[in-house]
Amino acid sequence: MPAPTEFLDFVDSNADAFIKRLGDAVAIPSISGEAAHREDVEKMAKWLDEQLTAVGVETKLVDLGDQTLPDGGKLKLPPALLGRIGSDPKKKTVLLYGHFDVQPARKEDGWDSDPFTLVVHEDGRLVGRGSTDDKGPILGWLNVLQYHFDHKKDLPVNLKFCFEGMEESGSDGLDDLVKKESQPGGWFHGADCVCISDNYWLNTRTPVLTYGLRGLTYFSIHVSGPSRDLHSGVFGRTVHEPMTDLIALMGKLVAGDGRILIPGVEEMVPPPTEEEKAIYERLDYSIEDIEESAGAKIAIADDKIDALMGRMRFPSLSLHGIEGAFDGSGAKTVIPAKVSGKFSIRLVPPQTPELIEPLVTFFLESEFAKLKSKNSLTVEHLHGGKPWVTDHNHWNFEAAKAATRAVYNREPDLTREGGSIPVTLTFADALGVNVLLLPMGRGDDGAHSTNEKLDRSNFIEGTKLLGTYLYEIAAVDQ
């Protein structure tokens, strides 16, 4: 069932009004990571609540309690905004997720215009903080609802909404809410599938459906020796230096070509099937795209499939830095007393933080023993999250593929993301249904960067995509 032509025309003829509304949303600086803007996040929740109510959605603002700050203080969390519309047992029920908080932004950071004033450029860029992450997608859903409300049309599916205001700050409080509301009697109970629009196309050309995410496990390894920082003139070649030990350990973790050297970690991952290779071969992405995106010709692989699998299909280990050593400019001849090396491993199935942690700890402790150092080593496992891969042939994905063909007149790329979107797993685990990641924006939107933008065509055609997806859901033959 394609979407009604009337809907597609409505979106085109109301494009300017939709962009104006996006401007209203961007104007609220709902930065969840800055205490001074916490009220704006709450204001944003209320604004969105009014918008949803005005198009017939039943809503509920849920108090999530307090956030515990690093200094032990408390800060009130912004409410989560739940919504539902339609309860026809003959229709499918789709749960939509989005977030209305944004990353920090200041003009001084290098923005060409005020981050909280949406600027419509002639080339179609709609520039403003939150335009693509994630107010644009949320307003895409609102635009779809607007059509059905204005035209007194029933939606083709029942909808449930979960909009949060803490995504950019760890989604504090959301997990418990999702688990609770997924129980019988809860607002999310009975959802047949989930759709999350909070990631991006691989490039600027080809729409994407995402069926996998890498997990993460983060480590801090602490090496300590002297009771205080020492002078390298007085103690150099006299004592075991924590930095010497730490650098030796960090140098054993990953090869220059990205292979993880911790025994057991690589071996856990099955080789790709021919079917998988075909998916990667089809992806509209090249080594040149990777190098343009990185700003330098530093791709490890010469082969496109290897490169994309390196990002999506295999685990990776990155060395992030060292805490406690000299990190300033210039020269300081210190022997730091205690240094902590930070690294993380991106995980793919069947790896989990629980499976990887003992391998890392055993390896580091064994290698440290070989150093015969008199310093002390502690391996700290900071946090982690499981990887996620779902069935991209599920009807939820088939509906999105059909919608993409209808709106963009092409097949979407099927991708796995190298990063994590933890809420995906929360929904998958709590509801036990298929989750689809259906991005609206392009790969160059600069979500967490300066001059964040959403292209007009992505917003408008994206609205059509979201609406058409709902009609295709209603049409799928399971």
Added chain:
Amino acid sequence: MPAPTEFLDFVDSNADAFIKRLGDAVAIPSISGEAAHREDVEKMAKWLDEQLTAVGVETKLVDLGDQTLPDGGKLKLPPALLGRIGSDPKKKTVLLYGHFDVQPARKEDGWDSDPFTLVVHEDGRLVGRGSTDDKGPILGWLNVLQYHFDHKKDLPVNLKFCFEGMEESGSDGLDDLVKKESQPGGWFHGADCVCISDNYWLNTRTPVLTYGLRGLTYFSIHVSGPSRDLHSGVFGRTVHEPMTDLIALMGKLVAGDGRILIPGVEEMVPPPTEEEKAIYERLDYSIEDIEESAGAKIAIADDKIDALMGRMRFPSLSLHGIEGAFDGSGAKTVIPAKVSGKFSIRLVPPQTPELIEPLVTFFLESEFAKLKSKNSLTVEHLHGGKPWVTDHNHWNFEAAKAATRAVYNREPDLTREGGSIPVTLTFADALGVNVLLLPMGRGDDGAHSTNEKLDRSNFIEGTKLLGTYLYEIAAVDQ
């Protein structure tokens, strides 16, 4: 010729007055490293000028011009204070060096009392910034002068003084002054030897004469790749990561037991002679002393001679830190775009920065090539200084040994310092005479640390030592 008993008695009976005068000096916060205190350094110069003039020394405050700050701004340098007393051609002429500036200090740093109020403790500790580094030793010379002035006694030698106010900030301007004043007609011309009292005993028990210093050569190695920091989820295992390359390089520089792995560096140093080994064997210092000083049982060597030679007789390489990587607490999943690894090598004869630099650069570039990374490497040589070793059987040292026997009733330890005192080389090169390092304070004085102290007995007996040294100089049979 021993010092007159009258002198020794004078020092004992005026001890409290001397300590009070040390308190007056400590009360002037002459921190050369803080622009806001530059006036206090100048005030300190004038205070010292008045003290010297009052005991009959002819002085000259020398304007050293401006200091160029890192931001390109200019700050007036404090004056150097030159002095001379006596010009008897039949006497030896001794050039004395000291500095009247101090390290920064704030009570909040962890001091038990105001750093700029000298606190006299019952156990004999005189606690205050500059007490041991280096106002105590300067005032030791002043005490010696006080006796000769009060008793209208001629000094046993001619004295020249070079007191500076920028030692803790790189001795800006001093090199040129020393070179100029060492020329015929200059204030330092004709000095027969130099005595510098600006280092410390190895321990808390045994007086020390120092005849060697390690040099230094400091490197920053820069590895850069992407045009900006990247997200490890998106780019992990896709691009060559600068941190992976840098850690690999830094891990190749030094072994856990302190051996430098850069080919050619260790090989340059001759093995110790039996005579040298005997000096180290005699030193009143143990593995336990090293470990107590480091605050942990982390000594590399089990053997005392190995341990002390590691500090004094062999080069060392310390990894200080990394600039540009993640250095905060917590977890951040960044791939830093450009990282700079800092390390330095302490040098011993015949090593010099000029000889070592090409070995380091060649080695790092060769090892980087083996990594087959597409990132870029730059090896930057930041600064350096030559090592110094002098003849510890010279009459200048013999006089100090005799003085030590007379005042402390024991042989001094003959040491080489692991660190650098660049002015030593400046005097040695400019005057071509023997330089003696004759410390006043103990190894636990905490010169650059909190609760810096000089023990009352080191100040008072140290004053006797300095005076007796001058009498022994006059007595030496060359």
